[in-house]
Amino acid sequence: MLKLITPVMQVVEWPMRALQRVLGPRRLAWAFLAPNLVLFSLFAFLPVILNFVYSATGSDHILLRDRSYVGAQNFAQLLNCQSYTDPNSCRIDVFWRAVWNTVSFVVLQVTFMVVFSLLTALILNRKIRARGFFRAVFFFPVLLSPVVVALVWKWMLQDQGLLNATLQNLGFGTVNWLLSPGWAFGWSVFISVWAHMGFYTLILLAGLQAIPRDVYEAAAMDAAGPWRVFRRITLPLLMPTMVVVLVLALIKGVQTFDEVYAFTGGGPGSATMLVIQYIYQTGFAGTPRLFGLASAASILVALVLVGLTAVQLWLTRRNANG
Template identity: 35%
Template sequence: MTLLQDRAATARSAPGRPSYWTMRRRDHLTGYLFITPALVGAVAFVFLPLVLVVWYSLHEWNVLADTFDFVGSENYRKLAEDPNVPGVLRATALFSIGLVVLNLGLALVLAVLLNQKLRGTTFFRVLFFSPVVVSLLAWTIVWGFLLQDNGGVNGLLSLFGIDGPNWLRSGGTAMVSVVVVQVFKNVGLNMVLFLAALQGVPQELYEAARTDGAGRWTVFRRITLPLISPTILLTSIITVVGSLQVFAQISVLTQGGPGTSTTVLVYYLYQQAFQFHAFGYGSTLSVLLFLIVLALTVLQWQMRKRWVFHES
């Protein structure tokens, strides 16, 4: 017997000396090893960039002039005094409210209709979901051509004797056009989530309600909505956060115009940082965007106790 084998046998036979690698410690180590890749990714691509953005917001960084000067709270003072910020926040709010209301409302209506056991529902499910898998840039470029003054939308309206406007160059229709394009792009995703939630509602509850003489609206309001409310919370958080991060649609369709009527916060951030090369002020706008997203997400999460089923 070798010396190593002798020591191992002695350790196994020695009373009162439990092994360090117990089952509990091995389970903990296995769990830590599994979460390590995700944790490293989160630190490298989420937490570290967030800290760096805050650090950059305290500096005046001009890449062209090769300057990186500490200015303290000067960028935040500039943000408070910027005359464009109120208009940018107003455009951001209009876009977000319009997108959230239309997207969630239309997705819920489509899910209820396509949850019926009728012929052809599979075709329409695929039809409404297909824009989700289409490239965002390609989708936006095509709609840009359709919404031009002599584009497909106005060509269709002319068949009915209607003279359509230049949708993307008119202050009254530009924001509506961008919202509608985005709604058509992503409504299928929320529709599928609502469909999954609707199919998880026990049919016994519907049968009991119909036996008691409840109408369709009562059944929908008293049974369907409460039971799918967790999914409504999920889709609302995803849609709100997504609406505050929109960039490609604005950049391709309107470039923030006409004027600044469609200049949302992310596009304004892009202009300051990458067009005017004011990376310090752009980082300050990024901090503002982060705080808005965080505040709205926390608000929705806290309000869930009032209307989400099983959360009261």
């Protein structure tokens, strides 16, 4: 290997030394960082800046030169509500329906996700038969495409789907799961938990395995019961991992789009429309394409995500400092 690297280094050495003489050792670091910074600016900073610029413009034209400056009008439209808890009183009612759907979705999804992931991780951490197989089974849905997950569940839950056929064969009445706002929303949460639980289970499992065994042995010698061991040892020592899982699940929950969109399309009506779907439909799938309104909505969502990330950093640091 060294034989290969040495000639390359000999070729590179001279220009590097020359560059160092010109720039000095401190500035040379910037020369190395420059290509990455250019790419990062182009694909990360520029879209963010453009998003802010678009949010202050109107019309359905895509090129900035054709768009008119409207100031904060898009934000004003989105935030124009008599009562934020009643979407019907809002100028853009669908946005607020999507916001409240997202809040309910995140609360339910994150709660179930953390609880079920923890339970699964606790079970898979025990010496059970075929433990490797079950770990793979729980992780498998994470590998599937969200659209595949959504379509498979849709085939099972549609009016003449597998679940209703089974219920009918067993002599029960059928339910039109996708026509009822409550059921459609409930199933969306369930599918999302089912699809992503394996990922969080894996993180918690790693956290559980990092807990020193001697602490449990000491507890066993003191005749501590399983519930007490869980409450006093497992949970406190797992807390740093739990915080990571909680915040990751929260951020992912707010960003949910593909599987719910493919599963219900946001329906019935707007019962399962989440805020990212609203942004997509307003900016790209609707006619006319309201890029300004979609950009403004995406900035509001970004602010929420920045807040959640700040909470994560604060909690992580607090945990690290004991």
